[in-house]
Amino acid sequence: MKLSFNGLAKSFGGHRAVDGVTAVFEDVRSLAFIGPSGGGKSTLLRMVGGLETPTEGSLAINEEEVIFEPAALQKHRRAIGFVFQAFNLFPHMDALRNITLPLEKVHGLSAAQARETAMAALKRFRLDQHAHKRPAELSGGQNQRIAIARAIAIKPKLLLFDEPTSALDPEMTSGVLDIIEELKEEGREFLLVTHEMGFARNVADRVAFLADGRIVESGPPSELFGAPQTAACRDFLARVLKY
């Protein structure tokens, strides 16, 4: 995958959450955004996913510019699997329905096909016995795995994870991270915003450090974690890796 940002910026009110990012990531399969909270990681990811419209600049995925107009944007979102920090499953539907809804209503599968695809995805994550439970009856880790199943069931060209483990306890976190690693091994391409430094180091083949709305530094994880070039990145890593 090739990802290019060209002067990309996003303001909320007077605050510039993303402050003119220009960068090109070539031949990258899994890219992790790290950095302090409020640094613009999530906003950048959400613009890639078409959930936020930039106030300035542009971005392109595989040389294809993302067009921020309602119809084109909807098409763009349909080709992307987005996994949220808070799972964002529909509470009035069981796990199976949460997965079949987009398959049937957005991607035009028949009810039987959708069910089959969804069950396969659930089985894969060992969630098939929970197919008929609602999110409130399941743990956070199970819900996040269902959300990931929903995202991959549509066969997306790109997966986006927005702090997928920040709402989970350590044990559940490892379950979710195992799945993301598995997806990496089968060659799926994804972008990931995370606070799990160890995981970013292992799973990403490129890491970008964001602070104050800019990409301060980026590179392969071994370089960025091994020998950070900027003071900001060095300080950040020293702080988060202290304990």
Add this chain to the structure above:
Amino acid sequence: MRNERLGSPMAARLQFCGVLLPALGLLGFSLWLLTDRAGWRAVANYRRLFVDGWFVTVELSVCALFLSTFIGLLLTLLRRAPILPLRYAARIYVEAVRGTPLLVQILCLYYGIFHQLGIENRYVSGVLILSGFSGAYISEVIRGGLESIGKSQLESAKAIGLTRAQTYRFVIFPQAIRQILPPLAGQFADLIKNSSLLSVIALNELTQNAQIVGENTYSKLESYVPLAFGYLLLTLPISLWTQRLEQRHKFET
């Protein structure tokens, strides 16, 4: 928690009856003290008027129920319309209706407007006025329900690529209905009770007929007690129906 305190549903029902029966007994006893047999007999001669009036009330209420739901939905849509003047118009309408007494609206609209326009049919006028009144409240109820749906739900719908209409159909309405139903049923019960005010335009519904009976027989209490039960007969089932619907739509968020 309720079961813990009362034991079982059966025990709860027994306790409920334990309260209801003495209350009914007390009511019956005081009516027996306050009224006289001759009065009841006189009123009983007019039972046809009660039955006819009750059916008119039912007809008025059912028509107004559908029309007011439609008006309520329409106002909700207008209040979310992308065109600003439409939003303001709907807002002004709702505030004006909610800010004035129904009795005043009936008098103004019926004698002031409908009469001038040549709409003489009291039933049509009654249904229109009642629906316009109730519709304003219903739009507020629906609006509250729609606004209770969290931003993350809308975002999720957007992320999986649902259209606006699909988002309403699959995500917003099924969740909002749980919020909307109890107050909506309350509105329907209010609508039935409010229809009694239409007696001021001499519409022969239950209250008007009970007043006629009271005046003809000089037995006011004996005429108005059946009146109250006539309304309870309509509003109690609605209340029970809502409770069942609430149970069915119950899920945790």
